[in-house]
Amino acid sequence: MLIRSFILTISIINAVSAFVCGILLIAAPDGSLMAAGELLIPIATFPLAHIFFQDLLWIGIAMLLVLCIPNTVAATLLIRRHALQYHAVILANILVMTWCSFQFIYMFNWLAVIYFLLGLLMVLGALFLIRHADRTHF
Numbered sequence: 001m002l003i004r005s006f007i008l009t010i011s012i013i014n015a016v017s018a019f020v021c022g023i024l025l026i027a028a029p030d031g032s033l034m035a036a037g038e039l040l041i042p043i044a045t046f047p048l049a050h051i052f053f054q055d056l057l058w059i060g061i062a063m064l065l066v067l068c069i070p071n072t073v074a075a076t077l078l079i080r081r082h083a084l085q086y087h088a089v090i091l092a093n094i095l096v097m098t099w100c101s102f103q104f105i106y107m108f109n110w111l112a113v114i115y116f117l118l119g120l121l122m123v124l125g126a127l128f129l130i131r132h133a134d135r136t137h138f
Contacts, residue, residue: 003125004078007089010118011075014096018067025060042107066095086126086133093119093126 024033031037036056043053052058070092077085100116103109 001129003129007086007122007125007129008075008078010122011071011078011089011092014092014115015068015071015075018063018071022060022063022068025056025063029055029057029060031056039107046106067099070095086130089126090123093122097123 021034025031025036027033031039039056039059043049043056043059046053070088074085074088074092077088082088096119097116100112100119103112104116
């Protein structure tokens with residue numbers, strides 16, 4: 001089905017991009033590997049910035065934990081056609097949309113808008129597939 005293929009593809013892209021960005025931020029917490037050094041200015045305004053946000057290390061770790069792992073789990077469950085595959089997609093993309101919402105507040109960028117809209121499409125697509133799967137079993 002087209003919706004399922006879309007969801008699987010975006011889950012893989014989200015997982016890989018979060019992995020690459022997370023690793024790059026951990027490897028170079030000053031943001032130099034991603035040309036993201038300018039992010040140090042807005043993150044200085046974050047709550048607890050003096051503890052966690054002296055550099056981009058914690059953001060890289062958070063990307064791995066909050067974006068990479070859930071999307072990897074969702075993609076894996078989709079590939080295996082596990083009963084919870086669409087629920088995992090919903091959870092992973094609620095996390096993506098939450099991440100993007102945080103970016104809207106602290107450091108607006110258009111890429112966050114695109115990821116937010118993709119996350120919303122993913123949640124809606126997964127809800128549709130859950131509902132469709134329920135109807136075919138009765």
